Amino acid sequence: MTPKDQEKIDQALARAIYSSGTPLSINENAYWQEAFTLLRPSYHLPSRHSLSKPLLESEYERIMQYVQGKINKALCLAVLTDGWTNVQGEGIIKFVVIPPQTVFYRSIETGENRHTAEYISSKICEVLQKIGSGKVFALLTDNESNMKAAWEIIIDKYPHITAIGCASHGLNLLLNDIMKLDTPQKIYRRAKEVTKHVKATHVVAAVFKKKHEAKNVKNKIVTQTLE
Structure with a gap:
């Protein structure tokens, strides 16, 4: 097992763990260790620290380079955004870019900041500036009042961008009324x-x-x- 082979397998294993949501402690399980030993006796499983730090950071950089490459090649883009709360109840705003293949761009922890039109529009502007606002022709959000108020701020700053409400969210609101x-x-x-x-x-x-x-x-x- 050469260092290059070890690194290549580490990256492939880490990618499989991250993409499947598998616990990082899987490598500490005796049966998994036995299975890997039978498959490749000379391979040493990475530690939980390696999976949670250097390997994760390396995979993040690889994905971001891929996403940025898609954005750089695109002639026009659409940006999708929505506010959520995660499993810990923390506020976040997610951004997805369509160039035209849909790619997850980033998420922002909002912390103590309320999801007001001013705050949301400022975060949207940050993303638009980073990916190149001139490429963006459409902004898609939900139909909440704070988002619609943010549309006005965005369109006033970027007149070439069209703001669109989410059709599925609109249908959901309609069914709630029904x-x-x-x-x-x-x-x-x-x-x-x-x-x-x-x-x-x-x-x-x-x-x-x-x-x-x-x-x-x-x-x-x-x-x-x-x-």
Whole structure:
């Protein structure tokens, strides 16, 4: 095992771990260690520190170079952004660029800053300036009032950019309004009662599962026949 081979396998293994969301402690598992020893006895698994620091930083740099290369080659771009909270409840703003292949560009931890139109527009401007505002022809966000207010600030600064609301978010808002009506609410409550009864009664659940599987088999046969 040459140092170059070791480095190449380390990078491939780290990439597989990161992309699959596998815990970094996997290399400390005795069965994984045995499997790798059988596959390549001369290969030494990287430590958790290597996976969490140098290998991760190296992979990040590689991905960012790839993303920047896509942006540099593009003649025009669209930028997608939205505000979220992560699993720790921390506020973040994500940015996705379409040149035209969709690539994740960056996320910003907003910390104590509120997601006001002024704050959001300032962060959007930072991204536009970094990727080249002249290339951007469209900005896509959700339809919240703070985002729409940010549109005005962005368009005033960059008149060539068109701001667009997310169609799926608009549809979601429309369905929320529909579900506030009496008839859909009655249907929804009845469906919940039926679902709850099926899940709470093992005999009914078993019958339902059997019927469902039989229906899937029948549909599959019909589909194959039509093909």
